[in-house]
Amino acid sequence: IERPYPDGKLIVSRTDLDGTLTHVNDAFxxxxxxxxxxxxxxxxxxxRHPxxxxxxxxxxxxTAKSGQKWHGYxxxxxxxxxxxxxxxTVVP
Ligand SMILES: Cc1cc2nc3c(=O)[nH]c(=O)nc-3n(C[C@H](O)[C@H](O)[C@H](O)COP(=O)(O)O)c2cc1C
Incomplete structure (x- = not known):
């Protein structure tokens, strides 16, 4: 079952350097x-989806560790x- 992306919202998260979640917004x-x-x-x-x-x-x-932005589906x-x-979009 696919959940549709919420209209007009941004899903935002932040991690530490190990990929541990430190912030998530309400949409996330x-x-x-x-x-x-x-x-x-x-x-x-x-x-992670299999x-x-x-x-x-x-x-x-x-890409992120080299200091650049990453984009992808x-x-x-x-x-x-x-x-x-x-x-x-992942921003280092
Ligand atoms: C800012 C940021 C956002 C990420 N967002 C996701 C995400 O939405 N889904 C996901 O599966 N992994 C995301 N990752 C990657 C995970 O840290 C992880 O690499 C991935 O789930 C695969 O696990 P593995 O590296 O242990 O194989 C994100 C990493 C960073 C730094």
Whole structure:
């Protein structure tokens, strides 16, 4: 089941250098299906969808670690097993 991207909203998260979530906005919490307490302090990996190729995340991390912005389509997994697509921008 696909959850539609919320109209007019931005889904925002911040991680530390290990990919641990340090901030999520309301739109992120809502679409993920998690409570905020279940997200902060957890690896961003908890949203990883098994359909996503690992090379996408390798590219994301290599790009961010080299100080550049990364853009790409990401399919994310919600708590209840549904999914949503984002066109993500990762800013180092
Ligand atoms: C700012 C930022 C946002 C990220 N957003 C996602 C995301 O939405 N979904 C996701 O699966 N991984 C995201 N990642 C990548 C994860 O940290 C992780 O690399 C990915 O889930 C794959 O796990 P792995 O690196 O252990 O294979 C993000 C990383 C950063 C730095």
């Amino acid at each position: 919490v809502e679409i993920s299906g998690y409570e905020i307490d279940e997200l902060i302090g957890k690896p961003h990996y908890i949203l 359909d996503m190729p690992s090379g996408a995340y390798k590219d994301l991390w290599q 990401v399919k994310n997994l919600c708590k209840d097993g549904s999914h949503y697509w984002v066109y993500a």
